[in-house]
Amino acid sequence: MIDLRSDTVTRPSDEMREAAAGAEVGDDVYGEDPTVNELEARTAEILGKEAAMYVPSGTMGNQIAVRAHTERGQEVLLEEECHTYKWELGGIAQHSQVQARTIDGGDRGVVRPEQVHDGYVEGDDHRPGTGLLVLENTHNARGGTAIAPERIDEAARAAHEHGVSVHLDGARLFNAAAALDVPAARIAREADSVMTCLSKGLGAPVGSMLAGSSEFLERARRIRKLMGGGMRQAGIVAAPGLLALENRDRLHEDHRRARKLAAGLEDAPGLSPLEPETNIVLVETDDPAETTLERLRERGVAGSAFGAHTIRLCTHWDIDDADVETAIEAAASL
Numbered sequence: 339m340i341d342l343r344s345d346t347v348t349r350p351s352d353e354m355r356e357a358a359a360g361a362e363v364g365d366d367v368y369g370e371d372p373t374v375n376e377l378e379a380r381t382a383e384i385l386g387k388e389a390a391m392y393v394p395s396g397t398m399g400n401q402i403a404v405r406a407h408t409e410r411g412q413e414v415l416l417e418e419e420c421h422t423y424k425w426e427l428g429g430i431a432q433h434s435q436v437q438a439r440t441i442d443g444g445d446r447g448v449v450r451p452e453q454v455h456d457g458y459v460e461g462d463d464h465r466p467g468t469g470l471l472v473l474e475n476t477h478n479a480r481g482g483t484a485i486a487p488e489r490i491d492e493a494a495r496a497a498h499e500h501g502v503s504v505h506l507d508g509a510r511l512f513n514a515a516a517a518l519d520v521p522a523a524r525i526a527r528e529a530d531s532v533m534t535c536l537s538k539g540l541g542a543p544v545g546s547m548l549a550g551s552s553e554f555l556e557r558a559r560r561i562r563k564l565m566g567g568g569m570r571q572a573g574i575v576a577a578p579g580l581l582a583l584e585n586r587d588r589l590h591e592d593h594r595r596a597r598k599l600a601a602g603l604e605d606a607p608g609l610s611p612l613e614p615e616t617n618i619v620l621v622e623t624d625d626p627a628e629t630t631l632e633r634l635r636e637r638g639v640a641g642s643a644f645g646a647h648t649i650r651l652c653t654h655w656d657i658d659d660a661d662v663e664t665a666i667e668a669a670a671s672l
């Protein structure tokens with residue numbers, strides 16, 4: 339099966355497995371795991387933030403950030419198709435008891451500053467106020483769009499004008515950095531916190547990173563413990579994460595293969611691929627998405643449904659050029 343469902347399916351390299359087996363470890367709840375500490379320091383440096391924390395999943399990273407930035411009852415401004423709002427089981431309500439005020443970021447999921455000003459609510463005797471703006475880059479559901487740092491800056495500055503903090507869901511931040519040819523730190527510069535995944539295109543088996551100011555991380559660490567995310571000898575899974583961070587430059591290959599896949603699907607019957615900006619190819623389907631996915635699966639190709647008539651195909655490091663060719667042939671025979 340050529341697994342294009344997601345870049346979450348990436349499997350660790352032999353080098354990562356060896357690094358895990360030989361990792362120096364300690365009790366990370368006491369801050370004594372040297373491998374986790376190294377990963378956190380390296381990530382903070384790469385993202386240009388004061389501190390960073392290793393978390394078991396990107397979802398936990400986002401949910402910790404919302405909880406750390408907000409008070410109960412406040413409103414959180416987020417793009418209506420973003421992961422933190424749409425794909426985390428209502429976590430912002432369940433974990434943080436906040437309410438969502440969604441913004442339509444259009445076909446690329448870009449939140450404009452005027453939408454932040456319009457969506458902002460000042461707290462008073464009647465209204466809870468806006469506690470946080472969440473941005474996403476790349477934007478998964480809008481097609482893995484790589485949003486220019488200037489667009490992130492503008493939205494963040496609008497929030498900061500009202501004293502509202504900004505969290506950047508950068509699950510695929512390094513894909514955006516590679517596509518835009520700018521440092522990840524530049525994209526995350528105006529965000530007060532940023533989450534990025536080691537376990538997707540970078541290939542680590544487990545984990546994500548949450549970065550921000552030292553003061554933010556102090557709060558975030560306690561919330562991670564509250565959520566049961568305090569880990570013990572986590573160097574075992576953090577060691578592959580350190581290697582994953584050095585894979586950032588290979589993401590260009592995934593992007594190249596996504597473009598090749600989309601081009602190959604142009605002539606496939608009943609499929610209309612969007613031009614990919616990174617490793618995600620959204621394809622509009624004449625037939626229902628599930629029907630198309632079933633037919634592709636029968637031909638050895640797995641994808642994800644991202645709408646009634648939209649499927650998502652993700653390239654990643656377990657997908658080579660031959661796999662892309664096979665997927666194109668499978669689609670042509672639909």
Ligand SMILES: Cc1ncc(COP(=O)(O)O)c(CN[C@H](C(=O)O)[C@H](C)O)c1O
Pocket residue numbers: 343344345346394395396397398400421422425474476477478507509510535537546
């Ligand atoms: C933008 C963004 N932020 C956060 C997460 C959550 O990361 P994990 O909790 O899966 O590690 C994801 C995972 N996305 C997964 C995928 O794309 O297959 C599914 C949809 O949850 C994400 O795409």
